Structure formats: structure tokens, C-alpha cells
Amino acid sequence: MSWLSPERLWLLLGLAALIAGYVVVQRRRSRFAVRFTNLRLLDRVAPKRAGWRRHVPATLFLAMLGLLIVGFARPQAEVEVPRERATVLVAVDVSRSMLADDVAPDRLSAAKDAALEFVGELPAQFNVGLVGFAGSASVVVPPVTDRDAVNAGIGRLAEGSSGPAGTAIGDAIATSLDSIRTLAGDQSPPARVVVLSDGANTAGRDPSAAARLAGELGVPVDAISFGTAAGVIEGGQSVPVDGQTLQAVAEATGGNYFEAGSVDELRAAYADIGSLIGFEKEVQDVSARFIGAGLVFALLAALASMFWFARLP
Known part of the structure; x- marks a missing residue:
């Protein structure tokens, strides 16, 4: 895969910083929770903690950002066209x-x-x-x-x-x-x-x-x-x-x-040849694939946040 604007991939460093920041914040929250030593009272105050679910919208959101950045760099790939x-x-x-x-x-x-x-x-x-x-x-x-x-x-x-x-x-x-x-x-x-x-x-x-x-x-x-x-x-x-x-x-x-x-092997050989003859490879911009996948991840992040926390991420 090649890139028409490879310099835009430097934005992935910003994404990496966001991921690192998220991990730091989550660890800090865990330390604060441990300081609340009365666990029985904590269960009464917050009996239904989100657990792993609270990380799902954030993970999907970060994946969306990564895919959009890759698409923004305008990737190219060989594509079979008739x-x-x-x-x-x-x-x-x-x-x-x-x-x-x-x-x-x-x-x-x-x-x-x-x-x-x-x-x-x-x-x-x-x-x-x-x-x-x-x-x-x-x-x-x-x-x-x-x-x-x-x-x-x-x-x-x-x-x-x-x-x-x-x-x-x-x-x-x-x-x-x-x-x-x-x-x-x-x-x-x-x-x-x-x-x-x-x-x-x-x-x-x-x-x-x-x-x-x-x-x-x-x-x-x-x-x-x-x-x-x-x-x-x-x-x-x-x-x-x-x-x-x-x-x-x-x-x-x-x-x-x-x-x-055998007849079946002969048909398979002809089928393989037909696929070679009927198509040729061209280098095309495939950024739409990554942008489309990013939008799907954005939608999933929104749905997960609304379903579990009644709010958008």
C-alpha cells in the first residue's frame, strides 16, 4: 500500500497520545476508588458499576479516529477492475x-x-x-x-x-x-x-x-x-x-x-484463467474504505454510549 499524503500519518502520534492519556486517567480513577475503603457503602452508593462497558465507547471512538487519519492520508492499493x-x-x-x-x-x-x-x-x-x-x-x-x-x-x-x-x-x-x-x-x-x-x-x-x-x-x-x-x-x-x-x-x-x-479440474483451470483475463490491476485511491469503516465505528460508539449510559460519548 502507498500513500498520496503520507505526511498526514503523523497525526497518528496525536492519537497515540490520546490513548496514553486515557490509560493514565483510568488508572488514576482506579486509585481513587481504592481509597474509598468502605466497600459495602460503595455498593449502596453505586451498586451497578459499568465495569468493562465504560471502555467500549472510548475504544470505538479511538478506532474511528485512527481509521479517519489513515483515510485522510489517502492510501492507494492495487484493485482489480474489469x-x-x-x-x-x-x-x-x-x-x-x-x-x-x-x-x-x-x-x-x-x-x-x-x-x-x-x-x-x-x-x-x-x-x-x-x-x-x-x-x-x-x-x-x-x-x-x-x-x-x-x-x-x-x-x-x-x-x-x-x-x-x-x-x-x-x-x-x-x-x-x-x-x-x-x-x-x-x-x-x-x-x-x-x-x-x-x-x-x-x-x-x-x-x-x-x-x-x-x-x-x-x-x-x-x-x-x-x-x-x-x-x-x-x-x-x-x-x-x-x-x-x-x-x-x-x-x-x-x-x-x-x-x-478430470473435468472438474479442467473447469477450475478455465475459471482461473477467466479471472486473469477478465480483470486487470490498477492503483486506485482506497481512502473511502477507511473513512467508511471509521464512520461505522463512530456509529457503534454512539450506540454503545446511548444504550449503556444514556448519553453520547
Whole structure:
């Protein structure tokens, strides 16, 4: 937290002096009470002493002063605010290994369902594009705000629909970046690539080279490794998930890496990515928080004093 007027925090020394003075006065009152040695008579004169309750209004009042002083110093903090615009490219692996049924009904079907939910929850003004990749990558839907077009594109994703066999993660990233650059301009919105795959790169260009390009363009790549070690496709071929390439790409571009071994974990990963994409952090004046809390403490101090002592503090 930073402060626009930090010199005003010196007023807290005055508050500290008030607290010290209050403690001194209360101790002095206690000594005077002890001098009245006839306790039975004291009970008759003042049978209902306030005890701890008499300190509540004062404590609330002092807390109010502290909060108002902090607010007066105009504190600033990072606050998440909704983005007005952004471009998101979703790249989905459609290689043969995505037909493994270790995630019901199979990896690709589950990935498509989760992608539909993810796209549906993005702000309507965001441009969303779709890339499918296997041994090569292709743009299924260029970045648009038309969600029906994106949803239809997700529905068309099928095993082997993007080139020869293999997993071309580098091509998927490069193709996504090309789509983003079609919207290039001085006022181009922030962009992000989301890649979902179940394996390491086996075809196309080097993913590290694509990651370097993403870094140069300032486009983070979020990566989801989807599947389990028990993946098997038709014919009994084992296709265990391998997320090392995806993790390296995410780390190199400042994105986030997720491992999802179930539909619920995949949805959670997409939800986390959605919160990152949909909001940005800004430094804002948050003095109203402290002033508002101070006013609440002032009200509580007044209520406590009126309820217990029939007067305002």
C-alpha cells in the first residue's frame, strides 16, 4: 500500500497520545476508588458499576479516529477492475491421443464442453478466436465478438481435423499470434493465448521459439495439460499426459500452467484463467474504505454510549 499524503500519518502520534492519556486517567480513577475503603457503602452508593462497558465507547471512538487519519492520508492499493476489451485465442489439441477415455467420455469431448463454458463466461466485448492443432495448426474461427460463431467452431473440432498426426504446440502458439496480429494497431487491446493439450510437442516449429515471439509481443500463454497417466486409445496404445512442454511455454511467456486430470479440474483451470483475463490491476485511491469503516465505528460508539449510559460519548 502507498500513500498520496503520507505526511498526514503523523497525526497518528496525536492519537497515540490520546490513548496514553486515557490509560493514565483510568488508572488514576482506579486509585481513587481504592481509597474509598468502605466497600459495602460503595455498593449502596453505586451498586451497578459499568465495569468493562465504560471502555467500549472510548475504544470505538479511538478506532474511528485512527481509521479517519489513515483515510485522510489517502492510501492507494492495487484493485482489480474489469477489462473493457481484450483478445483471447483458445487453441485446442485435436490429435489422436485426445480420444483417450481416461476422462469421460474422452479428452477431446470434455475439452470442447469446458471450452464452451469458458468462452460463454468471457465479457461480451472481448474478441475470441479458436485454433485447432494436431500435426499442424489452423484457425477455426478468427478473433470475433460473435459468440455463436465461436461456439459453432468449437462444435466442429474433431480428431484429425487440423493436419497430419502429431502435436504441434509451437505451431498452435504461432498461429494464434498471427491471428492476434491481424488486429494490430496502436490501440490494439491486450491479448492472451490459452493452449490445451495432452502431450509434448512432436511436430512443427520449436515451442520455445514461439514462446519467445509471444514474449516479444507481450502476449502471455496460459497452458492446460489435460489427461492422466492412464490414458489409452483404441488399439491399446498408451498415451499418458505430458505437460513439460506446456509448462515451459507458460513460464517463458509469463502465463500460467495448469494440470487437469478430470473435468472438474479442467473447469477450475478455465475459471482461473477467466479471472486473469477478465480483470486487470490498477492503483486506485482506497481512502473511502477507511473513512467508511471509521464512520461505522463512530456509529457503534454512539450506540454503545446511548444504550449503556444514556448519553453520547
